[in-house]
Every structure is written in structure tokens, then in C-alpha cells.
Amino acid sequence: MPKDEFICATAALAEAAQKQTITAADIAAFFAISATLPPAHYDASARQLDYAFLPAWQAGINQYVSLLSRQHPQLAWIELASWNGYVREKALRSLSAGAPTPFFLMLAVRRLNDWVPQVRQAAYETLPAMLKNTxxxxxxxxxxxxxxxxxxxxxxxxxxxxxxxxxxxxxxxxxxxxxxxxxxxxxxxxxxxxxxxxxxxxxxxxxxxxxxxxxxxxxxxxxxxxxxGKMTWTDGKEWIWLDLSKCKGKRQALVCQRTLSVTTPLQETLTAAINDRSAAVRHVGGEMLMRHFAQLGTESVRLARQLAADRTPRVAARGRFLLENNGLS
Missing domain, CATH: 1.25.40 (Serine Threonine Protein Phosphatase 5, Tetratricopeptide repeat)
Known part of the structure; x- marks a missing residue:
């Protein structure tokens, strides 16, 4: 398993760091293993780095200089996972070469969301050069x-x-x-x-x-x-009051949207959606047919009948509603 290999490699590299015996070959092998990490394990792997290299970071904490990067400049990528904001900022400002793997570039980009303002500022200033070489x-x-x-x-x-x-x-x-x-x-x-x-x-x-x-x-x-004709996305959450007199409310997703820069033929696109192999897609096609039923003339009736005969009940319900609502059942 890639995650298990990464844990073992991290422990071995941390031990070598404490003994100050890290070689360029050790670093290259570690980066190669990190390249196999699936994105779902990125957060846990970053925590593993922080835990494994904690003694090395503490060794230089008084001067805010890590023992790691004094051994080899490439180890600054590992310092991006440090618990200490001074170490993270120093690591960012020392890196200009391209990222070795997506995992380590993710550690760098995630500093844009760092809770320490000085680390975020360092990310704004150093990421452009780093990304240019990646x-x-x-x-x-x-x-x-x-x-x-x-x-x-x-x-x-x-x-x-x-x-x-x-x-x-x-x-x-x-x-x-x-x-x-x-x-x-x-x-x-x-x-x-x-x-x-x-x-x-x-x-x-x-x-x-x-x-x-x-x-x-x-x-x-x-x-x-x-x-x-639009793309929607969530942009954080906003507070919505349900009952101000009782101080009751909730946080809900803030949905934003943008008009698409391209257009597509309505009939062809709708027909393709309704003929899709997945019921989830056909359900969306049924919803869109309800919105555009009057625009497609006899083709709307044909598509509605096709939906009504669908093997998935929630999709068929769309077609039956359209037929009954338009006196075609």
C-alpha cells in the first residue's frame, strides 16, 4: 500500500535526519514514494511528516532555523508540514525550484490557507516562481x-x-x-x-x-x-437566521454562478442526457425537459413518453407528470 510505504519511508528519513546521515539518494527515494500517494491520504501523510520530524524541528527552534534544511536544501519541502509557523515561512522563502511531486506542491499551495498571516504572505510571494518551474x-x-x-x-x-x-x-x-x-x-x-x-x-x-x-x-x-447555460459553485457558507426572536439560525452554503461562454443545441443536448446510461443523468434530463417542454414541440412529447417508460421510477415520474400535465396521458 502506498500509504504504508510512505509511513515507513518517513520514519527512516526522520531517523537519518536526527543522525545527520541523509544522502541525496535517500531524498530521491522518498520523493519517489510520495509520488504514489493517493490524494485521499494527503492530509494524514502531512500529519505523519509533522510527527516524524518533530525532534529535528525542535532542535533548531530557538533560532527558527530547522536542522533539516541545513543538511540538504531539498528537505525544505518536508518543512512545509511543520507545526511551527516560522519553519513553514522559512521553508517557503527558501524554495524556488519546481515541486518534486503533487503531494509536496499541495503542501506549498495549502499555505495560501495557512492560519498564520506571515506564512500566507510568504506563499503569495514565493509560489509564482515555484510554479513556473513545476x-x-x-x-x-x-x-x-x-x-x-x-x-x-x-x-x-x-x-x-x-x-x-x-x-x-x-x-x-x-x-x-x-x-x-x-x-x-x-x-x-x-x-x-x-x-x-x-x-x-x-x-x-x-x-x-x-x-x-x-x-x-x-x-x-x-x-x-x-x-x-451557467456554472454554479459553492463559495463558503453564510449565516441564515431561522427565528431571530429565539436566536435560531444555521450556516448554509453560499452558491455563486457564472454564465457559460459557450452555447450548445438544446434538442441534441437534452436528447443525449435523456438517453444516458445513468439514471442520475436521465433524471437531470427530465428536469430540463420540464423547463423547456414548450420549446421543442413534438420532440418534447416523444422525449416525455420515453421518460415515462424508463425503468427507474423517479425518472419515469418526470415523464408521466409531463404527459398528464399536458393532457397527453
Whole structure:
């Protein structure tokens, strides 16, 4: 298992750090193992780094200089996981080379959401040079992880979001994000499509995503965006009062939207959605048919009858409602 290999490699490298016997080969092997980590294990792996290298960081804590980077400059990537804000800031300011793997680039980009303002400022100042020297495949893989969790980030500022979105707008990076969205059979992919949809970088790929994405939920999101002519995403949460006299309320997601820069033929797109192999996509197609029923004439009736005969009850209910509501049952 990649996670188990990473834990063992981390422990071995931390032991070598305390003995000050780390070699360039040790670092290269450690980076190679980190490249195999699945995104779902990034948070736990960062905590593992922090725990394993804690004695090394504490050794230089009085001078705010880590014992690690004095042994080898490349170890500054590991310092990005430190519990100490001084160490994290120093690590950022010492790094200008390209990131070795998506995991370590994620540690750097996540500093845009750091709770320490000075660390966030260091990230704003150093990330552009670092990203300029990093391969587009590593950047695309990292942004997919960022977008899947962006709505949970509480400390990132507008200039941090702008930096990330400008990066996603690069054609080579956008192509990598598109390929990730198309190919992933598991994981949280819809938030990636939604958050990347803040800008028009994926608008031209939406039709391809609607037809070819592996995950039904992703195809449903793409079809909905095309048929509504807009992309929606969540941007944090806002407080809503339910009963001010009793001080009752709740936090709910703040939904934002943007008009798409592309258009698609209504009938062809709607027909493709209703003929999709997934009931989740056909359900979206039924909802859109209810909105556009009067625009398609006899084709609307044919599609409604097709929905009414669907093997999935919730999809068939859409078609029966349309037929009954228009006196066609």
C-alpha cells in the first residue's frame, strides 16, 4: 500500500535526519514514494511528516532555523508540514525550484490557507516562481486536490484564489484538469468541475465531459450546466437566521454562478442526457425537459413518453407528470 510505504519511508528519513546521515539518494527515494500517494491520504501523510520530524524541528527552534534544511536544501519541502509557523515561512522563502511531486506542491499551495498571516504572505510571494518551474502535470494534479477541498478553506484570501485560478487558466494545466475529470472513476470529482468553473477555462470541454466522463455525477453536472447555460459553485457558507426572536439560525452554503461562454443545441443536448446510461443523468434530463417542454414541440412529447417508460421510477415520474400535465396521458 502506498500509504504504508510512505509511513515507513518517513520514519527512516526522520531517523537519518536526527543522525545527520541523509544522502541525496535517500531524498530521491522518498520523493519517489510520495509520488504514489493517493490524494485521499494527503492530509494524514502531512500529519505523519509533522510527527516524524518533530525532534529535528525542535532542535533548531530557538533560532527558527530547522536542522533539516541545513543538511540538504531539498528537505525544505518536508518543512512545509511543520507545526511551527516560522519553519513553514522559512521553508517557503527558501524554495524556488519546481515541486518534486503533487503531494509536496499541495503542501506549498495549502499555505495560501495557512492560519498564520506571515506564512500566507510568504506563499503569495514565493509560489509564482515555484510554479513556473513545476511541470503542468504536477500542477494539474495538485489543483484537482485543491478544488475538491476549496470550499472548506477558511483563511484563503481573494488574492490567493486569484493566484490559483490564474494557474488553472493555463492551457496545459486546464487540459490536465479536464483529463482528470474525464478519467476518474471514484473520488470527489464534481467539486473539481464546479470550482474550476469559476472561470471559463473548462467551458469548451463541457460537452466532452457530459458525454465521456466516467462518473455519472460528473456527466449530470456537465449536462445541467450546458442546459442551464451557467456554472454554479459553492463559495463558503453564510449565516441564515431561522427565528431571530429565539436566536435560531444555521450556516448554509453560499452558491455563486457564472454564465457559460459557450452555447450548445438544446434538442441534441437534452436528447443525449435523456438517453444516458445513468439514471442520475436521465433524471437531470427530465428536469430540463420540464423547463423547456414548450420549446421543442413534438420532440418534447416523444422525449416525455420515453421518460415515462424508463425503468427507474423517479425518472419515469418526470415523464408521466409531463404527459398528464399536458393532457397527453
Amino acid at each position: 511541470g503542468p502535470d504536477i500542477i494539474a494534479a495538485t489543483l484537482c486536490v485543491v478544488f475538491s477541498r476549496w470550499s472548506e478553506w477558511q483563511h484563503i484570501e481573494s488574492k490567493g484564489k486569484t493566484l490559483v485560478l490564474d494557474l488553472a487558466a493555463r492551457p496545459d494545466v486546464a487540459s490536465g484538469i479536464k483529463n482528470h475529470i474525464l478519467s476518474q472513476a471514484s473520488g470527489s470529482i464534481v467539486p473539481i468541475l464546479s470550482q474550476a468553473g469559476r472561470i471559463a477555462v473548462l467551458d469548451g470541454f463541457l460537452e466532452q465531459i457530459a458525454h465521456k466522463a466516467v462518473q455519472p455525477a460528473v456527466r449530470a453536472k456537465a449536462y445541467r450546466s450546458l442546459l442551464e
